[in-house]
Amino acid sequence: MSQAEVQETLAKQLALVIDLNVCVGCHACVTSCKEWNTSGAAGPLADLNAYDEQPTGTFFNRVQTFEADSFPNTQTIHFPKSCLHCEDPPCVPVCPTGASYKRKSDGIVLVDYDKCIGCKYCSWACPYGAREFDEERKVMTKCTLCVDRIYDESLAPHDRKPACVKACPTGARLFGDVKDPDSDVSKAIRERGGYQLMPEWETQPSNHYLPRKITTSACGRSQDEFRLGDFLRTKSVPSATAEEGTR
Amino acid sequence: MKPAFSIILFTTVAGAAQGLACVLAVASLAGFAPQQASSIAMMLWVATAMLLVSLVASFFHLGHPMRAWRAALMWRTSWMSREVIVLPAFIAITAGWAVAASLGVLDAGWAQLLPWAAIVGALLLWLCTGMIYACLRFVQEWAHPLTVINYVMLGLSSGLVTATALGALAGETAFASHAGAGAIIITALAWFTRGLSLRRNARLRPKSTTQSATGIQAARVVQKSMGMTGGSFNTREFFHGASQRVYRNAKRIFLMLAFAVPLSILAVGFLTGAPAAGLLAFPLQLLGLVAERWFFFAQARHPQNIYYQMVS
Numbered sequence: 001m002s003q004a005e006v007q008e009t010l011a012k013q014l015a016l017v018i019d020l021n022v023c024v025g026c027h028a029c030v031t032s033c034k035e036w037n038t039s040g041a042a043g044p045l046a047d048l049n050a051y052d053e054q055p056t057g058t059f060f061n062r063v064q065t066f067e068a069d070s071f072p073n074t075q076t077i078h079f080p081k082s083c084l085h086c087e088d089p090p091c092v093p094v095c096p097t098g099a100s101y102k103r104k105s106d107g108i109v110l111v112d113y114d115k116c117i118g119c120k121y122c123s124w125a126c127p128y129g130a131r132e133f134d135e136e137r138k139v140m141t142k143c144t145l146c147v148d149r150i151y152d153e154s155l156a157p158h159d160r161k162p163a164c165v166k167a168c169p170t171g172a173r174l175f176g177d178v179k180d181p182d183s184d185v186s187k188a189i190r191e192r193g194g195y196q197l198m199p200e201w202e203t204q205p206s207n208h209y210l211p212r213k214i215t216t217s218a219c220g221r222s223q224d225e226f227r228l229g230d231f232l233r234t235k236s237v238p239s240a241t242a243e244e245g246t247r
Numbered sequence: 248m249k250p251a252f253s254i255i256l257f258t259t260v261a262g263a264a265q266g267l268a269c270v271l272a273v274a275s276l277a278g279f280a281p282q283q284a285s286s287i288a289m290m291l292w293v294a295t296a297m298l299l300v301s302l303v304a305s306f307f308h309l310g311h312p313m314r315a316w317r318a319a320l321m322w323r324t325s326w327m328s329r330e331v332i333v334l335p336a337f338i339a340i341t342a343g344w345a346v347a348a349s350l351g352v353l354d355a356g357w358a359q360l361l362p363w364a365a366i367v368g369a370l371l372l373w374l375c376t377g378m379i380y381a382c383l384r385f386v387q388e389w390a391h392p393l394t395v396i397n398y399v400m401l402g403l404s405s406g407l408v409t410a411t412a413l414g415a416l417a418g419e420t421a422f423a424s425h426a427g428a429g430a431i432i433i434t435a436l437a438w439f440t441r442g443l444s445l446r447r448n449a450r451l452r453p454k455s456t457t458q459s460a461t462g463i464q465a466a467r468v469v470q471k472s473m474g475m476t477g478g479s480f481n482t483r484e485f486f487h488g489a490s491q492r493v494y495r496n497a498k499r500i501f502l503m504l505a506f507a508v509p510l511s512i513l514a515v516g517f518l519t520g521a522p523a524a525g526l527l528a529f530p531l532q533l534l535g536l537v538a539e540r541w542f543f544f545a546q547a548r549h550p551q552n553i554y555y556q557m558v559s
Contacts (some may be wrong), residue, residue: 006391013362020463022443027474030474045444048533049477051528053477053492054477054478055476055477056475056477056478057479058478058480059475059479061554062473062474062475063474064470064472064473064474064554065471065472065474066457066461066463066468066469066470067467067468067469067470067471068463068465068467068468069465069466069467070466070467075463075465076459076471077463079461081474081554088386090383093324094324094325094327094382094383095321095325096317096318096319096320096321096325096327096328096331097314097318097320097321097328098317098320098321099316099317115314115317116310116311116314117308117309117311117312117314117317118309118311119310119318120308120310120484121306121325121327121329121379123480123484124383124386124549125383126249127385127455127549127550127551128551128554129481129485129549129551129554129555130248131480131551132479132480132481133310133484135480137310138310139310139311142473157318173256183286183504195462196462197459197460197461197462198259198385198455198459198460198550199459199534200383200454200455200459201455201550202453208261211462211463211464212463213547
């Protein structure tokens with residue numbers, strides 16, 4: 001019932017696609033996001049006790065680390081998380097003031113900081129914990145997909161991307177229109193099995209994640225079968241005389 | 248979820264005021280209202296004052312209280328917005344009824360409608376308050392009709408206990424005895440319905456897992472770092488932060504003080520023909536309801552907590 005207004009499908013939906021194969025957990029996207037968004041017209045993001053024991057502040061993007069499976073097959077997975085700009089965002093209809101809204105033109109979920117009364121109800125209505133209340137401005141804040149950057153015509157066209165995307169040293173973050181079947185993000189989702197988080201709540205997140213592909217050993221054997229002697233036998237051994245010669 | 252004291256105070260005090268208004272309305276319609284018009288007026292003014300206290304308490308939950316008027320705008324989609332409209336409307340009905348009782352014009356034609364308006368207003372307010380929680384489908388402990396039912400039942404129970412106490416204070420023995428008998432029945436029913444939700448919550452299995460939250464397909468997926476050391480809004484707002492001992496005791500305390508203790512006191516009062524027992528039951532039950540509301544929040548496990556398990 002409360003979802004009725006946002007059910008219509010938008011023609012354009014900007015989103016991020018995050019490649020878990022290449023994220024190295026460096027947090028460059030976290031700091032560049034913080035840097036860009038704390039410098040904008042909306043005012044600085046809170047930083048409380050920045051140099052004390054319990055530093056805390058507002059961030060729109062976090063990189064978390066998970067461990068999957070058991071030894072000796074453990075995988076370490078660095079996992080960036082920001083607002084997923086859901087196609088059916090549960091945080092929007094619950095807002096009593098209309099400060100939370102989803103843009104019809106590009107599907108970005110935004111907060112109008114001047115209308116927000118700081119009741120925090122929208123954060124309760126987000127299963128992903130994507131929203132953070134700013135303790136200094138007393139309003140709810142969240143990832144804007146760098147809306148003040150991606151349309152800025154004073155920037156070179158290749159710079160009109162979210163700050164996190166520009167900062168990623170491994171290219172783990174793709175940005176584009178997931179409704180355009182020919183966009184890089186749509187192709188990546190289609191060809192590499194891009195998936196959504198917590199599909200059980202039917203929020204239809206626009207951001208997708210590309211799953212970790214477990215790479216096979218160069219010698220075509222799994223780790224537990226590996227024997228050094230077998231491996232060395234497959235290599236051409238330099239002759240003893242050549243070895244002498246190099247010394 | 249982190250229990251917010253402003254919301255606990257708001258919902259418990261407003262709930263009792265709604266219940267009190269309902270009791271007076273039903274009593275007026277059924278013909279066992281307090282004998283003196285001044286007693287009715289006194290009780291309605293008490294209800295109005297309690298509602299105003301709860302309204303003030305609710306403002307302490309806001310980051311920008313001066314913008315609160317904006318919260319009435321999104322009533323088409325938001326239960327909180329609907330609550331923001333219904334609460335002042337209900338305060339106006341209760342205060343208007345209190346004025347009519349004070350002026351002694353309760354027999355006027357239009358004044359006959361006030362009890363009906365109070366019942367409708369109180370029920371709508373409980374519906375809005377309950378649905379604020381029940382509509383969040385992924386907070387599984389809340390997403391059930393029992394949430395709304397319990398807001399109604401606990402409000403009616405505390406309203407009846409309040410009416411018993413106020414009736415005894417005003418010397419309205421007949422009214423207080425009726426209210427006391429009603430309080431015994433409704434409190435027992437509320438104990439039952441709250442017990443149903445406790446039973447349901449104990450059996451809930453979280454739909455979201457670390458696997459569904461990250462999409463990592465492995466039998467074992469554990470967080471090694473939440474990405475920060477000093478905590479964030481996410482670690483403060485969604486965890487109750489109390490020890491298991493406090494958590495368990497809160498449940499014991501609310502089951503005792505909100506239900507068992509007031510029931511026993513009222514039963515003794517009923518059997519000995521002393522509705523003044525309500526005066527003892529009222530403060531104890533209010534404490535119990537504060538504990539109940541604390542537990543209501545603390546028991547809700549928000550799926551976002553899956554992302555905030557480990558500092559390193």
